[in-house]
Amino acid sequence: MHIFRKRDLLLLTTYLKPQWKNVLLLAVSLLISIGLQLLNPQILRYFIDTAVYHGANASLIGAGLLFIGVALAKQGISIANTYLNTNVAWTATNQLRTDLVAHCLALDLDYHKTRTAGEMIERIDGDVNALTNFFSQFVLNLLTSLLLLLAILILFFTINTWEGLAMAVFSGAALLILMQLRRRAVPLWKEGRQAITTLYGFLSERLVGTEDIRANGAASYVLHRFYLLLRAWSPIFRKSTRAGAMMGIISLLLFVLGSVLSLSIGTALWMQGTISIGTVYLIFSYTDQLSQPIQQIQQQLQDLQQAEACIRRIEELRETQSALVDGTQEINASSALDVTFDTVTFGYVADEPVLQQLSFHLAAGRVLGIVGRTGSGKSTLSRLLFRLYDPQVGEIRLNDQPLPTLQLRSLRQHIGMVTQEVQLFHATVRDNLTLFNSAISDEKIKKALLEVDLANWLATLPDGLDTMLGTAGEGLSAGEAQLLAFARVFLTNPGIVVLDEASSRLDPATEHQIERAVDKLLNGRTALVIAHRLKTIQRVDDILLLEEGRIREWGPRMELEQDPDSHFSRLLHTAQEIDSAVTSQPESANEAH
Numbered sequence: 001m002h003i004f005r006k007r008d009l010l011l012l013t014t015y016l017k018p019q020w021k022n023v024l025l026l027a028v029s030l031l032i033s034i035g036l037q038l039l040n041p042q043i044l045r046y047f048i049d050t051a052v053y054h055g056a057n058a059s060l061i062g063a064g065l066l067f068i069g070v071a072l073a074k075q076g077i078s079i080a081n082t083y084l085n086t087n088v089a090w091t092a093t094n095q096l097r098t099d100l101v102a103h104c105l106a107l108d109l110d111y112h113k114t115r116t117a118g119e120m121i122e123r124i125d126g127d128v129n130a131l132t133n134f135f136s137q138f139v140l141n142l143l144t145s146l147l148l149l150l151a152i153l154i155l156f157f158t159i160n161t162w163e164g165l166a167m168a169v170f171s172g173a174a175l176l177i178l179m180q181l182r183r184r185a186v187p188l189w190k191e192g193r194q195a196i197t198t199l200y201g202f203l204s205e206r207l208v209g210t211e212d213i214r215a216n217g218a219a220s221y222v223l224h225r226f227y228l229l230l231r232a233w234s235p236i237f238r239k240s241t242r243a244g245a246m247m248g249i250i251s252l253l254l255f256v257l258g259s260v261l262s263l264s265i266g267t268a269l270w271m272q273g274t275i276s277i278g279t280v281y282l283i284f285s286y287t288d289q290l291s292q293p294i295q296q297i298q299q300q301l302q303d304l305q306q307a308e309a310c311i312r313r314i315e316e317l318r319e320t321q322s323a324l325v326d327g328t329q330e331i332n333a334s335s336a337l338d339v340t341f342d343t344v345t346f347g348y349v350a351d352e353p354v355l356q357q358l359s360f361h362l363a364a365g366r367v368l369g370i371v372g373r374t375g376s377g378k379s380t381l382s383r384l385l386f387r388l389y390d391p392q393v394g395e396i397r398l399n400d401q402p403l404p405t406l407q408l409r410s411l412r413q414h415i416g417m418v419t420q421e422v423q424l425f426h427a428t429v430r431d432n433l434t435l436f437n438s439a440i441s442d443e444k445i446k447k448a449l450l451e452v453d454l455a456n457w458l459a460t461l462p463d464g465l466d467t468m469l470g471t472a473g474e475g476l477s478a479g480e481a482q483l484l485a486f487a488r489v490f491l492t493n494p495g496i497v498v499l500d501e502a503s504s505r506l507d508p509a510t511e512h513q514i515e516r517a518v519d520k521l522l523n524g525r526t527a528l529v530i531a532h533r534l535k536t537i538q539r540v541d542d543i544l545l546l547e548e549g550r551i552r553e554w555g556p557r558m559e560l561e562q563d564p565d566s567h568f569s570r571l572l573h574t575a576q577e578i579d580s581a582v583t584s585q586p587e588s589a590n591e592a593h
């Protein structure tokens with residue numbers, strides 16, 4: 001019978017090998033518990049026979065004490081078993097979870113874009129959770145159950161050949177019937193799992209978008225969709241629960257039948273005078289024990305079927321390769337780097353280019369302002385430089401080294417990226433700044449906060465750097481979140497900065513604070529700035545004007561600014577008009593709206 005695929009075995013050995021001592025200990029303790037389990041009925045038989053045939057009191061007391069001792073030892077061993085089982089399972093599954101998370105983090109954005117957060121959680125945690133039993137119990141439980149079953153049958157045979165034969169046939173039949181029943185329940189179980197995955201995916205997306213959902217009055221629509229999902233789930237859940245209950249009833253009936261059969265033979269033998277009354281008890285006790293290994297064996301085989309579905313999904317995930325192949329070279333320069341885009345064409349979907357034939361050169365230390373209408377490809381350009389995607393045509397180079405030749409780790413150490421949406425974690429201020437790198441000292445962190453004018457803010461925090469930030473930066477203003485993102489860049493001190501400036505309007509004091517921080521950030525670095533503030537545009541050296549993914553204008557800012565026919569100067573003019581119109585509006589007028 002096919003029980004194991006080679007790959008299941010490989011997964012098992014990979015994660016169990018490092019803890020082979022615990023696995024061995026578990027095997028020994030399981031064997032001891034089998035021994036003890038078989039021993040107790042023997043003691044009871046002795047006790048009953050001694051009592052019935054008026055044996056010595058001392059023998060009875062001795063047997064009683066031994067029985068209690070064995071029962072206590074069995075409990076002790078069972079605690080040890082549970083402890084070892086849990087330990088082995090958690091260590092193995094946690095390691096697998098860690099490996100999967102590391103693997104997923106290395107996958108390209110195309111992969112993540114097509115999957116919801118809920119689905120990823122289900123694949124990393126849900127599937128691995130379902131393997132807990134597989135790791136801790138499968139082989140050992142299967143082996144020990146087989147051993148226990150064999151031992152009980154041998155004991156039956158030693159009592160009486162007919163009894164042995166009857167129980168061997170019964171065991172085989174019971175196992176087959178239970179496996180058939182289980183097989184019918186498996187598709188229902190799979191359907192149930194898929195329904196849960198869909199439900200989680202739906203929930204995670206809607207929870208992330210709570211604000212927008214409420215703002216757009218879409219709550220009742222979302223609830224309705226949720227209701228539809230639950231309604232679809234309900235019959236699946238009902239069917240699988242019903243199948244489970246049926247299994248319970250049928251297996252109970254099956255074992256009652258087994259007991260009747262076994263006891264009938266035992267009684268007949270006793271009436272013939274072939275066996276003692278103690279042995280009849282022994283038969284009863286072993287028949288009772290028989291249900292345990294039989295149920296365990298079919299349970300383990302069933303679990304393996306379920307585990308296989310999860311193992312396949314895990315393997316599929318582990319085999320998914322990032323579309324980005326890591327390079328081998330380190331970036332050696334420690335200062336600003338120069339950047340070249342050479343006829344770069346890129347589209348998120350093949351044949352639908354978002355950027356076309358982009359060529360420009362940015363000398364080390366210069367600041368490039370990227371401007372253009374929404375959707376013109378500004379953010380996409382910055383993602384290509386950070387190598388979140390590779391262009392379909394052309395090449396991007398840093399100090400004349402093509403990006404694909406560079407180690408991604410090294411590349412991302414040398415580029416600091418601040419996006420419009422600052423990702424903050426429900427963690428301490430320190431961890432939010434160092435991104436959980438404990439090697440960065442508090443002095444360095446405080447210096448970075450000083451650079452972005454957040455030293456006073458830090459002083460107001462109740463626990464300083466140990467203060468916990470709310471989920472997604474709750475409690476922080478948009479300006480403070482931006483400044484914290486700048487502080488992260490100061491900590492890594494990269495040679496290139498990509499800044500996608502937040503377009504939200506801030507109060508004048510915070511605006512000023514951000515301008516000062518941007519000045520410091522750009523100083524001595526090569527920078528690409530997607531500028532939304534006039535002040536920032538006025539700070540850049542060169543301008544790249546994008547229009548529908550193509551370069552409309554590119555050149556030194558001063559030249560373009562002074563050329564009245566340039567698109568940039570017209571754009572600047574309009575922007576200045578809007579800016580002065582907005583800033584000259586009286587407060588009361590704003591409040592009136």
Ligand SMILES: Nc1ncnc2c1ncn2[C@@H]1O[C@H](COP(=O)(O)OP(=O)(O)OP(=O)(O)O)[C@@H](O)[C@H]1O
Nearest residue numbers: 113348349354372373374375376377378379380381
């Ligand atoms: N992850 C993505 N998958 C598919 N298409 C995308 C993705 N991101 C952006 N696009 C598309 O690429 C085009 C350029 O988008 P991009 O975000 O680069 O523009 P942008 O100039 O930065 O716009 P904005 O100023 O609004 O941020 C748009 O048509 C957009 O719909």
